[in-house]
Amino acid sequence: MKIAMVYGPGELRLDTIELPVVGPDDVVVKVAACGICGSDLTYVKLGSQRGQGDLPMPLGHELSGTVASIGANVRQYSAGDRVIVNPYSNMIGNGGPEGGFAPYLLVRNVTGNPKSLLPMPDSLSFERAAIAEPMGVALHAVNRGKPKPGQRAVVFGAGPIGLGAIVGLRRRGLTDIVSVDLSPLRLSIARQLGASATVNPQETDVALRLGEIHGEDTLFDLPVVGTDLFIEASGAASVIPDVMRMCRQGARLVVVAMHAKPIEVDFRFALMKELTIAASIGYPDELPEVLDMLTEAESELDAYISHTFGFDDFLDAFAVAKDPAGAGKVMVTFPL
Numbered sequence: 001m002k003i004a005m006v007y008g009p010g011e012l013r014l015d016t017i018e019l020p021v022v023g024p025d026d027v028v029v030k031v032a033a034c035g036i037c038g039s040d041l042t043y044v045k046l047g048s049q050r051g052q053g054d055l056p057m058p059l060g061h062e063l064s065g066t067v068a069s070i071g072a073n074v075r076q077y078s079a080g081d082r083v084i085v086n087p088y089s090n091m092i093g094n095g096g097p098e099g100g101f102a103p104y105l106l107v108r109n110v111t112g113n114p115k116s117l118l119p120m121p122d123s124l125s126f127e128r129a130a131i132a133e134p135m136g137v138a139l140h141a142v143n144r145g146k147p148k149p150g151q152r153a154v155v156f157g158a159g160p161i162g163l164g165a166i167v168g169l170r171r172r173g174l175t176d177i178v179s180v181d182l183s184p185l186r187l188s189i190a191r192q193l194g195a196s197a198t199v200n201p202q203e204t205d206v207a208l209r210l211g212e213i214h215g216e217d218t219l220f221d222l223p224v225v226g227t228d229l230f231i232e233a234s235g236a237a238s239v240i241p242d243v244m245r246m247c248r249q250g251a252r253l254v255v256v257a258m259h260a261k262p263i264e265v266d267f268r269f270a271l272m273k274e275l276t277i278a279a280s281i282g283y284p285d286e287l288p289e290v291l292d293m294l295t296e297a298e299s300e301l302d303a304y305i306s307h308t309f310g311f312d313d314f315l316d317a318f319a320v321a322k323d324p325a326g327a328g329k330v331m332v333t334f335p336l
Helices: 038-046 132-144 160-171 184-192 206-214 239-246 267-273 287-296 298-304 311-321
Strands: 002-008 011-016 027-036 062-070 082-085 104-107 117-119 152-156 176-180 197-199 216-219 222-225 229-232 252-255 276-279 305-310 329-333
Touching: 002 311, 011 311, 027 311, 038 311, 062 104, 062 132, 117 287, 132 160, 132 252, 132 287, 152 160, 152 206, 160 176, 160 184, 160 229, 160 298, 176 184, 176 206, 184 197, 184 298, 197 206, 206 216, 206 222, 206 239, 222 239, 229 239, 239 252, 239 267, 298 305, 305 311, 311 329
Parallel strands: 152 176, 152 229, 176 197, 229 252, 252 276, 305 329
Antiparallel strands: 002 011, 027 062, 027 104, 027 329, 062 082, 082 117, 216 222
16 A cells, blocks of 8 residues: 655655554554644654654554454454544654555554544544544643633634634634734635634734734833733744733743744743743643534534645645645545
């Protein structure tokens, strides 16, 4: 079968390997849909992250499918069951020996790690189910911000995680949500998903516009905005220092973006404003709620997936995903 592999910086290939063989505690999943994540783009840019010499790294960790075969010790699943894969259980597509951009995926030790798979209802499409992983990341970031209904929030970055954060904030009862991004397409998607306002930093000063939307004040003779919660999902180096300068006293900042380089910040602002800073990674407990959210949302989340490609066109799909101005979530599908 074909599988997407990273061999080095900028070197992405479709290799041919043998079909996976199920072990006594394992499950083989027939992949139906797998989304391209921003971390996939980073893995290709930086090269294989397996940490095992020159071994290539399989890609793909946002996926859903059906159980194709089960090991002799597996009792909780049967062939044909519809499932979402929790990639963190075996580092699937994140440095482990398996990846989801392939027709079949070996999920190891399901008996010892029951959270490695999540049953999905028949009413949920495979494409919608495959966004559970980025939605889980986004919802965990929202939860780290401890939002309360009626608060004012801004999300920097309208990629898949930032867009998911908008959905999560709405689920927590917030209606005043500003999305900040450079891409008109992504800002349009943000509005469809519930952002009450959007800001393009190339066109408008972000602090001035937030002051207009969320109110403005002064603190120690410094101008501040009335935003309660800032979520940084862009990875832009300027965002965190800018937030620390503009935020009001008692605001919260959640950093979910991966910043490749150290950022110099002035913690005098954090001290003066008693700013709470939280980091967020993964989804320790969010996937069950995300599954409910995806099932309940009906057509509300249709705008989240901007492009869909068949696996035969995987390299074209990856090229589209590399252009943040022209794509939201890019989904790769497989024959059922």
